[in-house]
Amino acid sequence: MKLVVARSAGFCFGVKRAINKAFEVAETEKNVFTLGPIIHNPQVIDALSKRGIGVADNISDLKKAGAKKVIIRTHGISLEDRNRLEDEGFELMDLTCPYVQKAQRYAKLLKDEGYQVVILGDIEHPEVIGLKSYAGKEAWVVKDSEGLPKEIKNRAGLVVQTTQPVDELKKLVSRMIEQTRELKVYNTICSSTALKLKETEEVAGGVDIMLVAGGRNSANTTQLARLCENLSVPTHHIETADELKEQWFRGAGKVGLTAGASTPDWIIEDIIKVLKGYGRT
């Protein structure tokens, strides 16, 4: 029995940077909170909470909890929330991923240049809520090319939520070309997401069973699990090694393992250790 682990399994660059800095600040400072969970992984949130980093859902809760320093998570926050935090006197530790910051800058640039901004993404995702605040009141958020409104102006600009699939961007661009006279496109898709999907697909294509590790509330991990299921490979989405069941692996020649961008190495290592215990690697 053989275990094949996707090379890109686990933390991406932006998450690794944010989590390392959050653990560092926990060593030296008190009354530090994140506005919303720093990443979508309950085990990491729990580990940070044990070191004194709390989570507040909104600015009122930050005030009630007596927060001094506020960590801005990798997805970023809206301009309104940032201004309010500054006005309220909180010290900000901005851990927005540099790729998300770049998308925010492009959204603002398009708005300032007078383009009608279109954002390809999930309207409820915190990253998109943040992007929209930079793109101005007239900005549209569309989840796919079908959602493009007819009322779009002749001069339009497009930015993309960093985790969107490139195929959806291509479809939207070709539809927007038909509806506009001038179109400016910033491809702000993060290559780490595309690489993870590609590698997961490669691993899943050659194994009998796939394990996808990561938070059930992580969009990225869920996307990986859905991809494997769509390839008709028996797939188990687990958060930790405790959920593994030995009977899943009976008769399996090769087992594949991948993990979302918010899954820490220690969870991946624990899973590998348990699988080794089954004699599957």
Ligand code: SF4
């Ligand atoms: S997936 Fe990409 S954009 Fe998102 S946090 Fe990771 S590196 Fe940054």
